[in-house]
Amino acid sequence: xxxxxxECAGPAVARWLQEQGYDVFSVYEQARGMDDDEIVEKAYLxxxxxxxxxxxxGEKIYREGKLxxxxxxxxxxxxxxxxxxxxxxxxxxxxxxKLPDNFIVATERRVRIAxxxxxx
Numbered sequence: 001x002x003x004x005x006x007e008c009a010g011p012a013v014a015r016w017l018q019e020q021g022y023d024v025f026s027v028y029e030q031a032r033g034m035d036d037d038e039i040v041e042k043a044y045l046x047x048x049x050x051x052x053x054x055x056x057x058g059e060k061i062y063r064e065g066k067l068x069x070x071x072x073x074x075x076x077x078x079x080x081x082x083x084x085x086x087x088x089x090x091x092x093x094x095x096x097x098k099l100p101d102n103f104i105v106a107t108e109r110r111v112r113i114a115x116x117x118x119x120x
Contacts, residue, residue: 001099004043006052007032009074012081013051013088020092023048040066049099051088053079058114061103070100075107083108 002023005014014026025048027034034042040060043050049070050057057073060066072091076083087106091099095111098104103114
């Protein structure tokens with residue numbers, strides 16, 4: 001599985017995913033300042049699941065109709081890297097087959113798989 005980590009996801013999460021053997025593009029480390037539209041397009045074209053804390057991506061997908069290959073929106077009370085890694089680890093262990101092509105909202109206690117956007 002390939003991932004694109006938004007700048008807000010941070011370098012520690014990117015390093016952890018790389019250590020687990022995943023192909024990771026980290027905006028924080030490789031393209032700081034990249035705008036949201038470019039991020040969504042890059043993730044889509046490179047078939048990467050986008051991991052972010054930025055709820056603006058919901059608007060990009062559902063209101064603007066942007067295509068994606070999977071988005072994980074982390075809505076965490078504890079924004080530390082260790083908390084993000086714990087939630088991502090849970091997702092990978094229990095929902096890995098659902099990550100591609102779905103919009104997933106994850107908290108420390110709950111995982112919600114949102115309805116797919118309509119294809120135009």
